[in-house]
Amino acid sequence: MTETHLDHVVLWVNDPLASLEFYEKTVGLTGVRAAEYAEGKASFPSVRVSAGSLLDLVPLTMAGSMNAIPGAEATAGQPVNHVCLAMDKQAFEALRGRLEDGGVAVSPYSHNSFGARGAAPRSFYFRDPDGNIIEARHYDE
Structure with a gap:
């Protein structure tokens, strides 16, 4: 049987760069795509939890465009x-x-x-x- 791993978790955030700073400096995780996000080349930054998993720090303003499945835009702010x-x-x-x-x-x-x-x-x-x-x-x- 093959093993399944957690790839990423999306966290809705108000200020992705401020959240990235918190997760880097306070939590001790490594930022991913921070420069690309700051330059407008990536939709959001992430922080690496392990070699195979990330926390994506997605701006709450993107909620309306999250339409991968019907009703997904309503998940903004949905509590985990x-x-x-x-x-x-x-x-x-x-x-x-x-x-x-x-x-x-x-x-x-x-x-x-x-x-x-x-x-x-x-x-x-x-x-x-x-x-x-x-x-x-x-x-x-």
């Missing part, structure tokens, strides 16, 4: 409960420190919550500048 980023323990602790240093509210730790690789010893939640909820977690290696 949260997106979870898994990382090693060191990166997890560094992320929490950067969030707290940057004045970003973080939830208390959750313990042993279930995810793709089983129970994660610790996780916490925070919001990006557009209100999207992000969970960060680490697994025992």
Whole structure:
């Protein structure tokens, strides 16, 4: 059986470059197509979560043109409960420190919550500048 992987998640954002900066500087992800977006050569920038997955930072103003399927334009602002980023323990602790240093509210730790690789010893939640909820977690290696 072949494995299926998550390719990308689209997050609606008000200011893609401000969101890109948050995900790069605070979350620690690498920006993709930032210059192309700033030059008007790409519709949106992204940030790389892993070698095979991205978070696309799509401007909310594009909602009306999202017509890949009937009714898709109505999905702008449609709530997704949260997106979870898994990382090693060191990166997890560094992320929490950067969030707290940057004045970003973080939830208390959750313990042993279930995810793709089983129970994660610790996780916490925070919001990006557009209100999207992000969970960060680490697994025992």
